[in-house]
Amino acid sequence: MLTINQIAISRSTGKSFFSVCLPNLTVKAGEVVVIQGDSGAGKSTLLEMVGMILKPDKIDSYNMAIDHCDIDIATLIKQNKIDQLANIRAKYLGFMLQTGGLLPFLTVRDNILLSLKLLQKKVDNNRFDYLVQKLNIAHLINKYPKQLSIGERQRASFIRSIIHKPALLLADEPTSALDPYNANLLFDLIIEQAQQDNIAAMIVTHDWQRIADKGLFTLSAKLTSSQSSEFLPQQDKA
Numbered sequence: 001m002l003t004i005n006q007i008a009i010s011r012s013t014g015k016s017f018f019s020v021c022l023p024n025l026t027v028k029a030g031e032v033v034v035i036q037g038d039s040g041a042g043k044s045t046l047l048e049m050v051g052m053i054l055k056p057d058k059i060d061s062y063n064m065a066i067d068h069c070d071i072d073i074a075t076l077i078k079q080n081k082i083d084q085l086a087n088i089r090a091k092y093l094g095f096m097l098q099t100g101g102l103l104p105f106l107t108v109r110d111n112i113l114l115s116l117k118l119l120q121k122k123v124d125n126n127r128f129d130y131l132v133q134k135l136n137i138a139h140l141i142n143k144y145p146k147q148l149s150i151g152e153r154q155r156a157s158f159i160r161s162i163i164h165k166p167a168l169l170l171a172d173e174p175t176s177a178l179d180p181y182n183a184n185l186l187f188d189l190i191i192e193q194a195q196q197d198n199i200a201a202m203i204v205t206h207d208w209q210r211i212a213d214k215g216l217f218t219l220s221a222k223l224t225s226s227q228s229s230e231f232l233p234q235q236d237k238a
């Protein structure tokens with residue numbers, strides 16, 4: 001489970017800046033939260049801040065409960081514990097970035113399995129086979145990323161982001177390059193895998209209609225000025 005209170009960041013280039021604030025959020029293990037907002041409203045910034053890639057300017061609390069342990073991420077951030085944060089990211093976080101992020105010099109299989117190798121964890125071949133078959137990329141696993149379409153890379157990138165069963169999955173527009181059939185397949189698989197492996201997931205998407213009937217909790221970006229936004233719940237949590 002993930003609990004965040006008052007986390008904010010300002011990004012600036014020259015004289016212009018943009019601030020993003022998340023007043024509070026709780027995501028339970030197995031729950032999928034959708035992040036919505038207009039282009040430029042700060043969705044990727046929010047994910048990168050929650051994913052400990054961008055350092056917030058302000059943070060009241062940020063805790064992650066994993067295996068009956070409570071990790072005080074806010075204190076680690078405030079104390080600049082870079083190594084500990086990097087370990088937490090590698091072990092407990094899964095990222096699916098907008099750009100795919102597959103390494104060009106590794107095959108699709110090796111890209112997907114890289115996190116397990118780095119964490120010295122055993123490969124669950126049944127799970128690997130299930131996921132690549134489910135997303136119809138079993139015939140591509142020995143190819144290199146450049147030999148795949150963007151949509152195929154996106155599907156491989158999703159499997160890579162969850163293969164080590166992270167506590168938190170952060171996915172930035174995971175279906176942006178997919179046709180409707182594959183987009184549905186991927187969304188359903190995200191929900192299924194989150195529930196099955198107790199993954200708390202935060203998914204940025206513009207694919208509003210596709211997820212409207214899935215009953216997922218939604219955080220929406222609200223512009224508080226031309227240079228700032230706040231992420232607020234669209235509805236109260238059950």
Ligand SMILES: Nc1ncnc2c1ncn2[C@@H]1O[C@H](COP(=O)(O)OP(=O)(O)OP(=O)(O)O)[C@@H](O)[C@H]1O
Binds near residue numbers: 037
């Ligand atoms: N590296 C950066 N330095 C300074 N400002 C940035 C940087 N990256 C993004 N911004 C600004 O921060 C704001 C939020 O950007 P962000 O990429 O988080 O938006 P987004 O909601 O994910 O957009 P999109 O839906 O188009 O991907 C934008 O106004 C953008 O110009």
